[in-house]
Amino acid sequence: MSEKKLxxxxxxxxxxxxxxxxxxxxxxxxxxxxxxxxxxxTALNLVLPVYSLIFAIGAMMGVGAxxxxxxxxxxxxxSAETYFSNALFWALVxxxxxxxxxxAVPDRVxxxxxxxERIVAVGAEYxxxxxxxxxxxxxxxxxxxxxRNDGAPAVAMAATLFSSLFNVVFDYVLMFPLDMxxxxxxxxxxxxPVLGVAICCTHLxxxxxxxxxxxxxxxxxxxxxxxxxxxxxxxxEISSGVTTVVFNMIILRLAGNVxxxxxxxxxxxxxxxxxxxxxxxQGAQPLLSDYYGKGAHASVRKVVRLGVGxxxxxxxxxxxxxxxxAEPVTAVFNKEGNAALAAYAVTxxxxxxxxxxxxxxxxxGTGVLSATEAAKWAFTSSISRGFVAIILCAFxxxxxxxxxxVWLAFPAAECVTAVLVGVAFAKLFRG
Numbered sequence: 001m002s003e004k005k006l007x008x009x010x011x012x013x014x015x016x017x018x019x020x021x022x023x024x025x026x027x028x029x030x031x032x033x034x035x036x037x038x039x040x041x042t043a044l045n046l047v048l049p050v051y052s053l054i055f056a057i058g059a060m061m062g063v064g065a066x067x068x069x070x071x072x073x074x075x076x077x078x079s080a081e082t083y084f085s086n087a088l089f090w091a092l093v094x095x096x097x098x099x100x101x102x103x104a105v106p107d108r109v110x111x112x113x114x115x116x117e118r119i120v121a122v123g124a125e126y127x128x129x130x131x132x133x134x135x136x137x138x139x140x141x142x143x144x145x146x147x148r149n150d151g152a153p154a155v156a157m158a159a160t161l162f163s164s165l166f167n168v169v170f171d172y173v174l175m176f177p178l179d180m181x182x183x184x185x186x187x188x189x190x191x192x193p194v195l196g197v198a199i200c201c202t203h204l205x206x207x208x209x210x211x212x213x214x215x216x217x218x219x220x221x222x223x224x225x226x227x228x229x230x231x232x233x234x235x236x237e238i239s240s241g242v243t244t245v246v247f248n249m250i251i252l253r254l255a256g257n258v259x260x261x262x263x264x265x266x267x268x269x270x271x272x273x274x275x276x277x278x279x280x281x282q283g284a285q286p287l288l289s290d291y292y293g294k295g296a297h298a299s300v301r302k303v304v305r306l307g308v309g310x311x312x313x314x315x316x317x318x319x320x321x322x323x324x325x326a327e328p329v330t331a332v333f334n335k336e337g338n339a340a341l342a343a344y345a346v347t348x349x350x351x352x353x354x355x356x357x358x359x360x361x362x363x364x365g366t367g368v369l370s371a372t373e374a375a376k377w378a379f380t381s382s383i384s385r386g387f388v389a390i391i392l393c394a395f396x397x398x399x400x401x402x403x404x405x406v407w408l409a410f411p412a413a414e415c416v417t418a419v420l421v422g423v424a425f426a427k428l429f430r431g
Contacts, residue, residue: 003302006287011310013157014148015279019272027168028185029268031175033333036122036182038261038341041333043123043182045264046113046248050098051130052241056234057094058138059145061087061223063282064230066145067289067371068222069211074293082216087142087226089218095135102131114248119257122182129186133193140193143200149286150211155203163196228375232366232382233282239386243267243410246391250398250406255344259403262344265333266352266407273318273353277360280310281367288371301429304368311360322353348407355411358418359385365421369428377424384420389413 032040065087072080101109106128110120140163148156167188174184203209227234244267251259284307291299322329330345362385369378390413397405397412 003287003291003299004306007284007303007306010148010153010287011280011283011307013153014283015276016157016161018160018275018279018282023164023168023272025271026268027171028189029264029333031171032182032185033335035175035185037336038258038338039119039122040182041261041264042257043110043115043119043126045244045260045267046115046119047110047123047127048264048267049113049241049245050109050127052238052244054095054098054131054134054137055141056237056241058091058141059237060227060230060234061091061138062142062145062230063233063285064226064228064370065142065222066149067229067285068226069146070149070286070289071293071373074290079222081212082214082219083222083226084142084146084211085213085216086219086222088139088213090223091138091142092135095138098131098134102128102134106131113245114252114260116257126182126186129183130190133190136190136193136197140196140200143197143204145282146211147200147203148282149289150203150209151286152203152208153283153286155200159196159199162199163192166195167192229370229373229378231375232370232378235366235382235386239390242387243390243394246394247406247409250394251403254398254403254406255340258338258340259344261338262341262348263406265330265341265345266348268333269322269329269349270352270356273322273356274359274363276314276318277311277356277363280307280314280360281364284364285367285371288368292372300372304425304429307364307368308361311364312357315357315360318356319353322349326350344403347404351404351407352410354408355414358411358414362414362417362421365418365425369421369424372428374424374428377420377428381417381420381424385413385417389416 029041029044032044036043065083069080069083107120107124109127110123115123140159144156144159147159170188170191171185174180174188178184180187204211244263247263247267248260251263255262284303287303288300291303326346326349327342329349330342334341334345362381366378366381366385369375369381390409393412394406394409397409399405401408
């Protein structure tokens with residue numbers, strides 16, 4: 001099959017899968033806004049960084065280990081076979097840490113992230129419940145990445161879509177007919193990765209599967225080797241959490257809880273856009289790693305060109321849609337009709353989403369750098385977009401322009417990172 005046909009097959013299925021993840025986060029936001037109003041959205045947005053951190057650790061281990069597996073197998077290296085079991089073990093170790101924190105001090109977590117007494121009361125139980133399922137969130141990422149790299153992108157897509165559908169349906173059932181409120185939203189979200197892992201197991205235990213779970217002593221060296229190539233996936237997930245923490249701090253000072261609720265609308269809507277670009281990146285990754293491992297550099301360049309073009313086309317479509325639909329999108333999450341929330345969110349959507357012209361290129365670009373073992377460039381670019389540039393731009397622009405500066409920090413940071421990714425591409429793919 002040609003590079004283009006394989007690209008379309010893998011990327012289309014991964015975009016659908018990643019959209020599924022973003023849909024259940026949006027479902028949480030929508031149902032919580034109906035049940036708890038602005039306080040519920042504020043609580044959800046304040047604890048979103050914890051959720052992002054759990055996802056990020058799972059993505060870093062899962063995507064990184066799957067890349068190592070794919071490259072080493074293409075080279076005929078037998079050590080490839082132990083990366084799956086090693087990733088599962090370390091996910092359990094990290095997951096237990098989150099479980100203990102979720103049991104012991106969920107209220108302190110919400111308070112530390114900026115919640116006042118009222119918000120802590122709304123968000124503590126939600127935080128406790130989803131943290132207790134941390135290992136399943138991480139295992140879901142790992143299983144999904146390995147299934148995708150084992151030539152079964154349709155199964156990976158099905159796992160993500162059906163777990164997301166489960167979450168949407170049970171969000172409604174548990175929150176309203178069963179009247180469980182925030183507890184119901186947390187349970188629906190927490191149980192969805194369990195279904196995702198179960199669906200991935202239909203491939204992992206099938207005759208078509210070439211991945212073997214091997215009992216072996218846990219290896220810190222292999223964990224670090226995986227994380228080295230999974231850093232762009234980590235930053236891709238954690239950047240939303242870091243951005244949320246920084247923005248929440250600034251917005252609480254500028255506009256209070258209503259401003260944070262408005263940012264919750266912007267942030268959760270942006271997850272849908274990010275999902276599209278993560279789908280392009282993760283869909284192309286197995287192809288890039290396989291071609292790179294075999295030394296087929298012309299095929300690597302072809303997939304890169306296809307990916308960059310696809311990301312840019314989606315960026316233009318997404319921005320045009322958000323610009324036109326900013327008001328109705330905001331209204332979906334503003335059932336109380338809060339005029340201040342609406343004003344902040346509509347402006348925020350239109351300014352913030354200009355950044356996806358650069359972010360689409362960056363998300364795909366850092367994925368390319370990881371998939372081709374350009375770990376230093378991947379790390380530098382990822383740290384820029386996820387931490388350094390976004391934090392500096394947020395503080396500087398908010399000081400100069402207030403809330404508009406907060407919204408424009410994301411486009412500014414992504415623009416800076418796009419320059420770094422462009423330089424990396426020029427050095428790595430010249431000739």
